[in-house]
Amino acid sequence: MSRTTTLGYSPCPNDTYIFHALATGLVQWPGELHVTLVDVEELNGKASRGELDVVKVSVAAAADILDEYVLLRAGGAMGFGVGPILVAGKECALADLDGATVAIPGRKTTANLLFGLACREAGISVKLKEMVFDEIMQAVEAGEVAAGVLIHEGRFTYQEQGLFRVLDLGAWWEEHTGQPIPLGAIAIKRALGEDTARAMNEAIRASLTIARDNPTIGAGYIKEHAQEMDDDVIKTHIKTFVTDYSMDVGEGGMAAVKRLLSEAGCTRNDIFIAL
Template sequence: MTKTLTLGYSPCPNDTFIFDALVHRRIPLGDLDFQERLEDVETLNALALAGTLDMTKISYHALGHLRRDYALLRSGGALGRGCGPLVVAREAGEMSALRGQTIAIPGRLTTANLLLQLYGEGFDQVRIMPFDRIMEAVARGEVAAGVIIHESRFTYQGLGLHKILDLGQWWEETTGRPIPLGGILIKRSLGAALIREVDEALRRSVEFAFAHPQLSRPYIKAHAQELADTVIDSHIGLYVNPFSLDLGEEGLAAVTTLLARAEERGLIPPCELPLFGY
């Protein structure tokens, strides 16, 4: 009997690269089947909070609010070094000048916003907007600064913007850990056996993507048509790495450190359940 799971992820190149083999059955899946839904990260966070999806990419910030209903998978996530969100503004300056100012963020439950709040107090005057609109809003002076993610890291200078802070670099320097950006969650109610089966299938999907990178390119470009091949390659190279195959001990330590710091600041509720579902 076919087991069909609803699956959410973003149209960004790192996600379409990772999930291409899974949703197009380029790998053996047995009786598993996936019904995909592509949305921006904050929409995915909201869908997970509503319990809409069986399995979804989320921000690690959102994970802090979802741990009772969803378990974390070991594969498929975005975690690494040198890939964190950037705070940008029209003029060069210091973060202290932005306290009390309006800062655009790509979503309240994004890891980008969590890192901004963990950096210090006084940065809670935020305006939520789609990640691909933030740079233009900053350039037009609609907001004092913006926290940018994804391919915006590679293109902000083209709009004459200045980097105020690399939140990822700050995180790495203060914790010694890689940056947990986004992970893959699955409903705990599906049971340990199915969760393990899905996690193993997802790992095979990542392995296939690494082994046959050109096969996923049409799917990637269909959802990132405005991006040049060089930007797509840079994006995938930055966000898809060995941690995407398996979090491992180092990745798990990064995630638990982030959640612990957020709990200490009262930014997420405490939870005693184990992160993984098997």
Template sequence: MPRNLSIGFSPCPNDTYIFHALATGLIQWPGGLSVTLADVEELNGLAASGSLDVVKISVAAAAGILDDYVLLRAGGAMGYGAGPVLVSGRDRTLESLDGARVAIPGERTTANLIFGLCCREAGIAVERVPMVFDEVMPAVEAGSVEAGVVIHEGRFTFSERGLKRVLDLGAWWEGFTGLPIPLGAIAIRRSLGEDTARRMNEAIRRSLGAARANPEAGRDYVRSHAQELSEDVVCSHIETFVTDYSLDVGESGMEAVSRLLAEAGCTRKDIFIEI
């Protein structure tokens, strides 16, 4: 029988939408769950230290934890037209940022990895300044950095703050690889065993299914963790980052993750649980 597990995911609308039913007991986990909500880079750090049994991570961060964790096929963020965006306070090109200070939403994030690939392909070098994702746009506005990589709701709100898009990093990745952009994934401890991993994968699928069948049931839960976001932004966030890949990554999704991790220097084959 599955024991009590510690699980961590972000307060972003896509995660709270997916995990609401599971986290609140509408979809029951035998033994119960201890839930932690934290910023994605904090979650990446908790995974690196082995502090959680089940944890939402940036796909790029998986490269450093696969000895201890394996990825589930459900619950992640992946798709087309869903990537991070490089923004600046004025019209610029990527090449014009050579030597500039650029804010990034954490060193372990997929956004940072893909931005680094863009810079490599463009033949430029920048000074990357790590910060919490919601500090990136204020830093660009204040002029303490010349540009910033925005994720989450920043994709939908940067223009409202007078910022200019330099490059859509998701579109760049799609053109570079022909694959969907693998932003986030759910990792589970290998030591829990394959049966528990499959049970958790199915529980997450059921939780997402419950959200899609009755979106109103989790509305207050999602809103309570997205207090500063408008209803339109919350809806756009969910529509963009919760896709059919969130139910199952499929063959193209697994290929996308493998490709991204290869770019991070990881060539493991046993990345995902076997269904």
């Protein structure tokens, strides 16, 4: 494991909170660790092209990369009450959006998969407009799109922009399945081998443990990369998206991932590393 390992995750507070200790050397990793921080949909694209050894991906996007990658049990985003939110510039129901243009944070995101499932159940069809996640609220507010699917900090701040919640897609999933919503996961190349995969899983767990034991240690790193600079929003973001599932997805979490991936057309069973 002395080679350079490429690692990619998003600049969002939950990811920088989890990975700070590993990225800055507080958790040792054999060889050089080269870190890339970009938007989740860009990470999904890099994973689809096999550009990174270890990469945070939307769970929905994992359906297309599992021939080359396997998922770790640590480092992901999953839980109850943490899902994406569909918002509009005026109060309306999902059915009212039939034929409308709706902004999404990428076609391969879990958010878009959930939105598509909800639209299918409601019997409506919409036009999708892909946008960077932090531009969606402004587009809805300006009337460029009828509605938008918000992820990350947007779920905490949309009301400040005068927007209205149409549907909590995470709550919709929970009501239909009784399972936590799997938003993101960490994928590692199968070619690196099982020992390296388990070592990376433990390194991520160690990094998260340091963050939990020392809540202020990565504050500067987190704020440096956050799209939303308000301290309270950053704290709420971390509390919401970093859960016990981030330490270990567990049997229930793995079942939820498999359920979601089945909705994306994936039938593989060897989705997670074996511990």
